[in-house]
Amino acid sequence: MTAADTGRCLCGHYRYRVEAPPLWVAYCHCESCRRATGSPAPCYTGFPEHAVHFDPAPPPTFASSPPVRRSFCEHCGTPLSYAAEFFPGELHLFRSNFERPGAYEPTRHVLFNEHEADFDIHDDLPRYGTEPGRIIAWGPRPALRVLFLCRQNSARSILAEAILNLRKARLGDRRVRAHSAGSEPAGEIDPGALALLSPHRYRLDRARSRSWDFFTTDEAPTIDWVITLCDEVAAEPCPAFPGDAGRRHWGLPDPATGAATFEDTWAAIEQRVDGFLEELGAR
Numbered sequence: 356m357t358a359a360d361t362g363r364c365l366c367g368h369y370r371y372r373v374e375a376p377p378l379w380v381a382y383c384h385c386e387s388c389r390r391a392t393g394s395p396a397p398c399y400t401g402f403p404e405h406a407v408h409f410d411p412a413p414p415p416t417f418a419s420s421p422p423v424r425r426s427f428c429e430h431c432g433t434p435l436s437y438a439a440e441f442f443p444g445e446l447h448l449f450r451s452n453f454e455r456p457g458a459y460e461p462t463r464h465v466l467f468n469e470h471e472a473d474f475d476i477h478d479d480l481p482r483y484g485t486e487p488g489r490i491i492a493w494g495p496r497p498a499l500r501v502l503f504l505c506r507q508n509s510a511r512s513i514l515a516e517a518i519l520n521l522r523k524a525r526l527g528d529r530r531v532r533a534h535s536a537g538s539e540p541a542g543e544i545d546p547g548a549l550a551l552l553s554p555h556r557y558r559l560d561r562a563r564s565r566s567w568d569f570f571t572t573d574e575a576p577t578i579d580w581v582i583t584l585c586d587e588v589a590a591e592p593c594p595a596f597p598g599d600a601g602r603r604h605w606g607l608p609d610p611a612t613g614a615a616t617f618e619d620t621w622a623a624i625e626q627r628v629d630g631f632l633e634e635l636g637a638r
């Protein structure tokens with residue numbers, strides 16, 4: 356996710372720009388959100404109010420269920436925002452209205468006690484009821500998460516993330532899921548890496564170059580393994596990630612500098628990933 360991102364309503368009359376990272380990203384299952392949006396679980400992104408700029412002007416708001424105020428585009432009906440006294444200083448936007456919704460990864464379900472009983476959810480995110488700190492129900496167990504790190508998070512760690520996710524491995528009843536980040540993220544994925552990912556129909560909206568700081572926040576999923584892929588990052592003091600992650604270092608030459616081909620890098624990572632999964636006993 357970049358510092359400034361944009362979204363719009365269906366007809367394009369309203370556009371907005373956000374100039375801060377989201378405070379949180381969550382699915383809400385409450386009845387009023389379901390009715391107001393026509394969706395079984397609208398996904399919200401919470402922002403500091405001052406970081407959201409509407410063009411040409413903020414849409415009109417309605418006291419939909421006081422003290423909640425919601426806004427809609429009066430031309431196409433798209434729900435645009437949510438604000439309430441009990442979220443002071445926050446404006447909530449919809450993930451689906453962003454140009455790149457995949458940049459906003461949901462981390463939880465809220466008001467799950469009101470969910471539509473036959474709406475089947477297969478993710479492994481925690482589900483909260485009216486008491487925010489208390490998980491009321493789990494779906495599948497949380498995934499076993501592996502974080503790949505290299506300096507720029509634009510080639511090696513992106514490929515490793517994709518290769519591990521493409522394996523769709525499981526350890527018992529847990530999915531094995533990969534993430535990636537960098538100490539000095541380039542903000543873009545190297546075209547050589549993109550070219551290798553495309554034929555695999557890998558979800559490219561998931562692949563992004565971002566800072567490892569994200570994984571130190573409360574919003575980030577707990578990481579079980581941290582694997583460094585370049586010697587620079589392995590030598591740097593790593594931030595403390597929540598949880599008690601195991602460490603591995605796979606030093607690989609950087610294809611972005613021409614020190615190796617992208618194809619060779621892909622093959623080398625595949626070999627390491629398969630060895631790692633075997634070591635874990637994953638299948």
Ligand SMILES: [Zn+2]
Nearest residue numbers: 364366428431
């Ligand atoms: Zn509109």
Ligand SMILES: [Zn+2]
Nearest residue numbers: 383384385388
């Ligand atoms: Zn709601």
